[in-house]
Amino acid sequence: DAGVIQSPRHEVTEMGQEVTLRCKPISGHDYLFWYRQTMMRGLELLIYFNNNVPIDDSGMPEDRFSAKMPNASFSTLKIQPSEPRDSAVYFCASTPQGAGELFFGEGSRLTVL
Amino acid sequence: AQKITQTQPGMFVQEKEAVTLDCTYDTSDQSYGLFWYKQPSSGEMIFLIYQGSYDEQNATEGRYSLNFQKARKSANLVISASQLGDSAMYFCAMREALSMNRDDKIIFGKGTRLHILP
Numbered sequence: 001d002a003g004v005i006q007s008p009r010h011e012v013t014e015m016g017q018e019v020t021l022r023c024k025p026i027s028g029h030d031y032l033f034w035y036r037q038t039m040m041r042g043l044e045l046l047i048y049f050n051n052n053v054p055i056d057d058s059g060m061p062e063d064r065f066s067a068k069m070p071n072a073s074f075s076t077l078k079i080q081p082s083e084p085r086d087s088a089v090y091f092c093a094s095t096p097q098g099a100g101e102l103f104f105g106e107g108s109r110l111t112v113l
Numbered sequence: 114a115q116k117i118t119q120t121q122p123g124m125f126v127q128e129k130e131a132v133t134l135d136c137t138y139d140t141s142d143q144s145y146g147l148f149w150y151k152q153p154s155s156g157e158m159i160f161l162i163y164q165g166s167y168d169e170q171n172a173t174e175g176r177y178s179l180n181f182q183k184a185r186k187s188a189n190l191v192i193s194a195s196q197l198g199d200s201a202m203y204f205c206a207m208r209e210a211l212s213m214n215r216d217d218k219i220i221f222g223k224g225t226r227l228h229i230l231p
Contacts, residue, residue: 100163
């Protein structure tokens with residue numbers, strides 16, 4: 001079975017550019033989470049969805065960040081405009097309701113110059 | 114307020130010794146779950162073990178066990194007979210609101226970097 005699929009794996013962009021990160025969750029999973037990992041702040045929950053509906057976006061750092069889940073098999077995290085401090089690894093993860101494991105993608109490493 | 118606390122930023126342990134990684138949590142929910150994940154230098158997140166709040170016995174998976182003390186709100190990870198390959202970052206996480214019709218939320222602690230010495 002395919003796991004959570006994220007793209008791109010690596011992105012290098014210049015400050016001010018738009019960045020779009022993509023995620024395909026495991027089929028049948030109710031929940032999709034976006035996390036950001038940095039050395040200073042660890043793994044921060046940015047936003048999560050239940051059955052494609054955003055439930056809690058309180059972790060989104062500012063209005064430059066937006067996330068969508070137009071259907072059960074696809075989600076995007078967009079940063080516009082990007083800034084150097086957005087450099088991090090962004091993880092997408094999915095899980096069924098009440099399950100004992102959160103399934104992670106391999107992450108998207110973003111570098112903003 | 115931080116809900117998952119890992120007080121050990123880094124640890125050094127001799128190979129073959131047992132290791133305990135600390136994790137305390139804060140929740141007012143009665144139903145919740147606790148996870149541990151390992152992140153080696155390659156960056157992937159590897160699931161290790163899970164404990165539900167209603168599970169009466171401590172979870173075990175091979176060399177990993179979770180020392181769950183509900184009254185103290187602690188969920189320490191114990192690794193028996195450590196190996197060089199155990200060197201990695203370890204994250205504790207909590208899932209709240211496992212009951213029906215409530216939305217689950219999963220948050221992580223800041224992690225503990227474990228170094229196994231030969």
